[in-house]
Amino acid sequence: MRLMVDLNRCEGYAQCAFLAPDVFTMHGEEALRYEANPDDDERERVDRAAAACPVQAIIVEPETPRIPEQYATRVETAANEAAKGKERVGRHAR
Amino acid sequence: MHDDFEDGRVVVVGVSLAGLRAAEALREEGFVGSLTLVGDERQEPYDRPPLSKQVLLGRSPPDHTALPRRHPIDAEWRLGVAATGLDLDAKRVRLADGNELAFDRLLIATGVRAKAWRYPEQAALRGVHTLRTVDDARALLDALDAVPTRVLVIGAGFTGSEIASVCRERGLAVTVAERGPAPLAGALGGVLGEGAADLQREHGVDLRCGVTVSALEGDEQGRLRRARFSDAATLDVDVAVVALGAVRNTEWLAGSGLAAGPRGVASDAGCRAFDLNGIVTDDVFVAGDVARFPHPLYDYQLLALEHWGNAIAQAEVAAHNMVHSGSRRRPHLSIPAFWSHQFGVNIKSVGVPTFADEVAIIQGSTAEHRFVAAYGYRGRLTAAVSFDQAKWLDFYTRQIERAAPFPPTYRPMDAPAKVQPVPADVPDPALVSHAPTVTVTGHRPDERRVVFDPAHA
Numbered sequence: 168m169r170l171m172v173d174l175n176r177c178e179g180y181a182q183c184a185f186l187a188p189d190v191f192t193m194h195g196e197e198a199l200r201y202e203a204n205p206d207d208d209e210r211e212r213v214d215r216a217a218a219a220c221p222v223q224a225i226i227v228e229p230e231t232p233r234i235p236e237q238y239a240t241r242v243e244t245a246a247n248e249a250a251k252g253k254e255r256v257g258r259h260a261r
Numbered sequence: 262m263h264d265d266f267e268d269g270r271v272v273v274v275g276v277s278l279a280g281l282r283a284a285e286a287l288r289e290e291g292f293v294g295s296l297t298l299v300g301d302e303r304q305e306p307y308d309r310p311p312l313s314k315q316v317l318l319g320r321s322p323p324d325h326t327a328l329p330r331r332h333p334i335d336a337e338w339r340l341g342v343a344a345t346g347l348d349l350d351a352k353r354v355r356l357a358d359g360n361e362l363a364f365d366r367l368l369i370a371t372g373v374r375a376k377a378w379r380y381p382e383q384a385a386l387r388g389v390h391t392l393r394t395v396d397d398a399r400a401l402l403d404a405l406d407a408v409p410t411r412v413l414v415i416g417a418g419f420t421g422s423e424i425a426s427v428c429r430e431r432g433l434a435v436t437v438a439e440r441g442p443a444p445l446a447g448a449l450g451g452v453l454g455e456g457a458a459d460l461q462r463e464h465g466v467d468l469r470c471g472v473t474v475s476a477l478e479g480d481e482q483g484r485l486r487r488a489r490f491s492d493a494a495t496l497d498v499d500v501a502v503v504a505l506g507a508v509r510n511t512e513w514l515a516g517s518g519l520a521a522g523p524r525g526v527a528s529d530a531g532c533r534a535f536d537l538n539g540i541v542t543d544d545v546f547v548a549g550d551v552a553r554f555p556h557p558l559y560d561y562q563l564l565a566l567e568h569w570g571n572a573i574a575q576a577e578v579a580a581h582n583m584v585h586s587g588s589r590r591r592p593h594l595s596i597p598a599f600w601s602h603q604f605g606v607n608i609k610s611v612g613v614p615t616f617a618d619e620v621a622i623i624q625g626s627t628a629e630h631r632f633v634a635a636y637g638y639r640g641r642l643t644a645a646v647s648f649d650q651a652k653w654l655d656f657y658t659r660q661i662e663r664a665a666p667f668p669p670t671y672r673p674m675d676a677p678a679k680v681q682p683v684p685a686d687v688p689d690p691a692l693v694s695h696a697p698t699v700t701v702t703g704h705r706p707d708e709r710r711v712v713f714d715p716a717h718a
Contacts, residue, residue: 195606
């Protein structure tokens, strides 16, 4: 599983280092190090760490990625219109 | 109905952080047309900051830094193929494999590359490295794993300092050669530079400032053996890392008619590229390290930022403005910010520290490597930098946005007995610094002549 941390946001609260210690570790007082591609069995701990981050700095690749709704809706609308268009053409031809 | 650009052909040249984020954002904005991503590296997009940190330490394999995807982007990928030219009139991008791609909207996100050592035959010696790509990281990691007797880092900007830090953490002897008076002085000025120098020496770095490396010498097998310095000293080394900053990838735009050169590709605040005449294009956009753009808080001077956060924020604005038109377009106004981890210290910066005439320590003390420094320009706060005091920077970001006075009129927590502004001692912004993370690439408004430096293809 893939993740990254927005270290501009990170303020070193270290919640992640408690919740997923094999993925997130502190270097010194507030510098965060992380494994960007941990094993899938870390998913639950990483999701918990991401949810607990006080500044929401952890970006985790979703387990089942979905295309943005905006895009999906337009593609669907276009497909429907095209289908209707075809139908019309078909009728006209008849 | 609005006349949004929802369908058509978008080509994104450069598929790193900015290019990928822009592609994602285009779909989020509802763009349903064809999307082609062109990148000269074969790998899928990856994150670079870990390369000089956990990857070099051996804590995380180099191929583990692929960027997480927020969602599918339904794009055609052309990886391992560089763009070699742009025809603005025909709206076509030329590729190294001879193909051409037609576009309705183009995003330029070609970023920067590591500046090479100036003598090619010395740069070719085994043991001489740069660090920018994942392949660079792999090669340097192997070299460090082989436990060299001494590593020489040439240049003490952020990348060089982070590499030196990793070497010390791995127990390796390391010498750092810096042309300037102190590490990080090009980005943070002389006062913090002194603190950074102390930090390096306390951690056992053999730091040599005010010197340059005049030659790297190899043996008959082509292996690096020795470095020669401008002060006539010599040093036996088996690994040297050239960390002299970055070169903007704009050569492919030479002759295109765009305002592209060694300082980057100039754009308006909406990420639209300027042509050579300074006239804004409406179909060519720029984002990430290769871009230079005007920022109202910095006198509308053009800023070129080699910042992770800027790549993302600018890509999102570029994508938005590629899809929308007229008054629905947005300016890229975010306050620059970056971080660096070295010698166990978390260094963070907001604003533009090089845009300053004075600096003052306003919280903590440099001796303890725990402080906040405020930077001011003509009585206004323009930047703040913290060493292990990250929690305060949000506050200072808001202060910078409000053009708060400098020195501050309030007394922050843990303030020194007397806040004493001193000259900022930052490099002349008109010069391209050797190790910038922020470059003010414009010219002051009171300078009437603007000289354009054409691309040196």
